[in-house]
Amino acid sequence: MAEERKFGWGPRKDNVLIGKSIQRIDGFEKVSGKAQYTADINTPGTLYAKLLTCTHAHAKLKKLDVEPAKKIPGVRAVYIFPAGDLKAEGAGEIFWDGTLIAAVAADRPEIAEDGVKAIIAEYEVLDHIVDEEDLKAAEAKGATKAVGKNAKGKVEDALKTAKHVHKGYYGVHTISHMCLEPHGTHCEWKADEVLDIHASTQNVSGLAGQFAGPLGIDAAKVLVTANFEGGGFGSKFAADEWGIAAAKMAKETGKPVKLMLDRATELKAAGTRPSGYIDVTLGADETGKIVAWDSHHWGSGGISGGSIPVGGIPYVFDFENRSRTATQLNCNVGPTRAWRAPPHPQLCILTHCAIDDLAMKMGKDSYDVFLTNLEQTAGTAAHLPETYKAEMEIAAKLIGWKEKWHPHGKDAGKGAVKRGLGMALHTWGGGAGGCACNVKIHADGSVESFVGSQDIGTGTRTVIAITLAETFGLPLTAIKVNLGSNQYPASAASGGSITVGGVSGAHRRAAQTALWKIFDLVAAKYKVDAGTLAAKEGSIVSGDKKVCTWKQASMLLGPMGLETKGEGPAEDGLTSSRVGGVQMADVSVDSETGIVRINKYVAVQDCGLIIDELTAKSQIYGAVIMGIAYALSEERVMDKKTGRYINADLQNYKLPRIGDIGEIVVNIYQPDSEYSRGVIGLGEPPVISPGAAISNAVANALGVRVPVVPLTPQRVLAALSKSKGGAA
Amino acid sequence: MRDRETQERYGPDVSRRSFLKGSGVAVAATAIATAAEEALAQDKKAASAASSSKAQDVELTINGEVHKLKLEPRVTLLDAIRNDCHLTGCKEVCTTKNCGACTVMIDGKAVYACTRLAIAEQGKKITTVEALSAGGKVDPVIPCFIKHDATQCGYCTPGFVVATRAFLNEHPKATLEEIQKGLGGNLCRCGTYDGVAKCALELAKGGA
Secondary structure, three states: OHHHOOOOOOOHHHOOOOOEOOOOOOHHHHHHOOOOOHHHOOOOOOEEEEEEEEOOOOEEEEEEEOHHHHOOOOEEEEEEOHHHOOOOOOOOEEOOOOEEEEEEEEOOHHHHHHHHHHOEEEEEEOOOOOOOOOHHHHHHOOOEEEEEEEEEOOHHHHHHHOOEEEEEEEEEOOEEOOOOOOOEEEEEEEHHHEEEEEEOOOOHHHOHHHHHHHHOOOHHHEEEEOOOOOOOOOOOOOOHHHHHHHHHHHHHHOOOEEEEOOHHHHHHHOOEEOOEEEEEEEEEOOOOOEEEEEEEEEEOOOOOOOOOOOOOOOOOOOOOEEEEEEEEEOOOOOOOOOOOOOOHHHHHHHHHHHHHHHHHHHOOOHHHHHHHOHHHHOOOOOOHHHHHHHHHHHHHHHHOHHHHOOOOOOOOOOOOEEEEEEEEEOOEOOOOOOEEEEEEEOOOOOEEEEEEOOOOOOOHHHHHHHHHHHHHOOOHHHEEEEOOEOOOOEEOOOOOOOHHHHHHHHHHHHHHHHHHHHHHHHHHHHOOOHHHEEEEOOEEEEOOEEEEEHHHHHHOOOOOOEEEEEEEOOOOOOEOOOEOOEEEEEEEEEOOOOOEEEEEEEEEEEOEOOOEHHHHHHHHHHHHHHHHHHHHOOOOOEOOOOOOEOOOOOOOOOOOOOOOOOEEEEEEEOOHHHHOOOEOOOOOHHHOOHHHHHHHHHHHHHOOOOOEEOOOHHHHHHHHHHHOOOOO | OHHHHHHHHHOHHHHHHHHHHOOHHHHHHOOOHHHOOOOHHHHHHHHHHOOOOOOEEEEEEEOOEEEEEEEOOOOEHHHHHHHHOOOOOOOOOOOOOOOOOOEEEEOOEEEEHHHOEHHHHOOOEEEOHHHHHHHHOOOOHHHHHHHOOOOOOOOOHHHHHHHHHHHHHHOOOOOHHHHHHHOOOOOOOOOOHHHHHHHHHHHHHHOO
């Protein structure tokens, strides 16, 4: 009996819920507007805080007078951020547009705005550099730093003897996270110096210490709640200086303070994805096998680093003879934060556009060149070549690659609108994150889970409920999931696609542990062999025979019920890591207007065992749409003259709308061999390929590479003009 | 001082208040479908009511309930609904009527609450997302959004739901192309458009 009691998922064919399309359990709260986000918390007496930021890229703060703000009736507190604190040593130098200077808390938001307006700030404007692409200009200003160089094999020799050699330039501009719920907190001090925080965070269990340190209190006195969170994408792990400001102003005034970033500050200060540009030479032999890679990439992650590191280029593939160098530009731009799958989308663009252009140079079908080189992805993970091959076949069928593909620039159509196909592939780890949970079975048979994780829109609650309901043979409605509080067992921050693996593994372990105890009680009471028992359809059964109902079994637990702990990750097969993924784009490009339209986009994705196919597919749809955004329209625009982030608003920061995405086809690659791998995270991988796949499709349509993403009409026309000998 | 002026033009919320005063032309010129019905006359009325900057009595009729408030004329409809009436389904995201997270219905038409003044909306029938599941009656848009998983983080979702309801009221037999145009006034960052479109199409086919 004991030897059968191993943690594991059940046979795939027996699953009632796991792997099916299940509606999310918090769907009604979200869709009906009842879900309370941090920005919605308005406990009685709450003060509203607004921010003064510096809009210079580089300046010295000469004077800051907040007294006029304090005199406004209704203004309750003014907080000066470290950058605005002229008394602090070395203070006063501002390095990027959007730097926080002061916050004003007032009875009403409009009064807080009055307060911000009343503050007098005077600056001496200094020289700045915000062009992240112009390496030579940055070098001339001494604003570069070498961040790595390494090589293997004999690159020069291999390039000399290669049958086909291509030299290219590619890039991707910086983007912002653009969380629709901005970063922010609602802070309220309660009795006994307890700080009650609602935070828009991906890191419920990890925030207390970040607040406690700067506030000089014990982490045990910090309560963190995040029942719902309006988007994070990797940017919401920290308490942040504005969180500390809210807590301090709440302390000073004795009232709750809500400080949510305004839209401009959200875009400027709360995280960006660093830019990347590359000069690359690569060569292939007569079969199309790439034999040499020589590259130098650069970009900026802000004034103090955070650019794309040297590792990871070339992306997914590695070649026998390979040299790579990376340089960081220290620009006067806002700092970076992890952006969904960091920095894979950039690596993918910088690598797979070059491979596609090499295919164009060889006059070969890009599909064949990627296929020929799949063996060279084995260094990332041994199973990847086979996974990619299977996924490429599926994707090609879904998009009609064989029927529609034409050599680059050879669309047979005579009109101005040219059609093309492109592809790219990607990989991600997605191993389970740390997670502890308590599962409680009440004497009446109802089930609750407590976990200090968070649902950032990925479906964490639903995945937990499905895991427990499947294990106990209960309907979803019998399960109550409690998360979003640091009062529950600690769980890792949700970043890097580690949450679904983390929570499903831990909950399966807790649930199986509980179930085995219940089976023992049932076996003793009903005189059956515990080893034959299973939980199905609200009953405990032995083979085909019903032994008792779940409720009767639960009563055996006594009035206290049963509480079991689940932990993870563990090496027990419930979870694993490392996925592939192949995407293909079918686009139309108007060579007269430069407008690119997505006709069809195919995403084929493996991710091990699927808990909920509906929410899993949503992750892929969403990732592809985010990808279309950064491939075609979305970018931070820095004004070279003033050094300002000039499109830090939703009017000018262009995101696709519902009519801009074309037809998206999502296919989850899930043969039994994937099911048996256990759960692997999914949030990051499908957002990686769109930039390269769409750029490659545009190159296939036009026969001309638009080197830098996003492929705005202006850049498309410039590339076409340059190809015809005109000005770029 | 130079920097304060800069802050007024480029700064976040400060700019939107000044922007509101002169937004008439911008309203007329906007191509965004949900805002298409915004009327210049309303702005003129708002401007005249807003001539005194002192807080005054404002009565808003939201979801059939009258809210008696004391507000300065510059307070937006969105702030009044969220902060003073405590109906937080509609969200503040862009404050520049680009994203639709603040969508409510006024006299049955979808509008952006972020760029309207509360004082100018007195005497009108304001409907927020909360009304679509009030009193035990759930609007079919809501279960259909859930069915197609047209929500991820959920922050844009209530605005999308209200926009979808208002759109389907006017276009009960809408085609996919019409849906894509009609719901083009709302933005989602997580990428739930596929589910939203499927939901609207299903309701249009089945009779919304």
